[in-house]
Amino acid sequence: MTDYRRLRVAGATYFFTVALADRRGDLLTRHVTSLRGSVRAVKARMPFHIDAWVVLPEHMHCLWTLPQDDTDYPARWRAIKGGFSKQVPIFEPRSASRASRNERGIWQRRYWEHMIRDEADYASHADYIHFNPVRHGLVETPSKWQFSSFHRWVSCGWYPPAWGGRDISLSAGERDDEIMPP
Numbered sequence: 001m002t003d004y005r006r007l008r009v010a011g012a013t014y015f016f017t018v019a020l021a022d023r024r025g026d027l028l029t030r031h032v033t034s035l036r037g038s039v040r041a042v043k044a045r046m047p048f049h050i051d052a053w054v055v056l057p058e059h060m061h062c063l064w065t066l067p068q069d070d071t072d073y074p075a076r077w078r079a080i081k082g083g084f085s086k087q088v089p090i091f092e093p094r095s096a097s098r099a100s101r102n103e104r105g106i107w108q109r110r111y112w113e114h115m116i117r118d119e120a121d122y123a124s125h126a127d128y129i130h131f132n133p134v135r136h137g138l139v140e141t142p143s144k145w146q147f148s149s150f151h152r153w154v155s156c157g158w159y160p161p162a163w164g165g166r167d168i169s170l171s172a173g174e175r176d177d178e179i180m181p182p
Contacts, residue, residue: 007115008071013051015125017112018077019059021105026057031088032147035060038083046076051122052129055147056136061129063116073113081107126153131164 020027028035032055039050048070051063066073085106095105116122130153133145142150142164153159 011068013065013116034087
């Protein structure tokens with residue numbers, strides 16, 4: 001089995017991309033209330049700060065900052081995915097491998113993570129997150145996408161309300177070929 005090495009630094013900020021196994025549906029936005037409930041429950045048990053987040057129909061991107069004495073973001077993702085999976089009706093086929101592990105077939109097993117290096121890296125990943133609904137052709141501007149921390153960033157004065165037209169140039173985030181295939 002492949003040994004995935006993940007950089008774990010206490011108190012660090014990380015960018016994540018987490019995707020569904022079936023990239024053709026709208027499960028995350030259709031059941032966004034369940035996702036939010038799962039995140040809230042995990043944050044209550046294992047605190048972390050949500051810097052930015054966008055939920056798209058079949059994947060999501062976020063920036064988290066961990067507590068100063070904590071490195072365990074994998075446990076948080078396991079708990080979020082598990083909590084969400086328990087709330088969503090069973091509908092998906094499962095492979096023999098997933099069935100033998102008693103896993104649902106909702107999520108890709110792995111996720112993309114990147115530790116933020118500096119302020120410029122943070123800003124470019126936040127921009128990537130908030131622009132992603134436009135990039136995927138879901139809306140014309142980030143302000144039109146409801147499942148995003150973009151609106152909080154505007155209310156805090158970090159973005160102007162009209163930020164993010166189609167002409168924006170972004171350099172952060174994962175490339176499409178870096179998201180695990182289903």
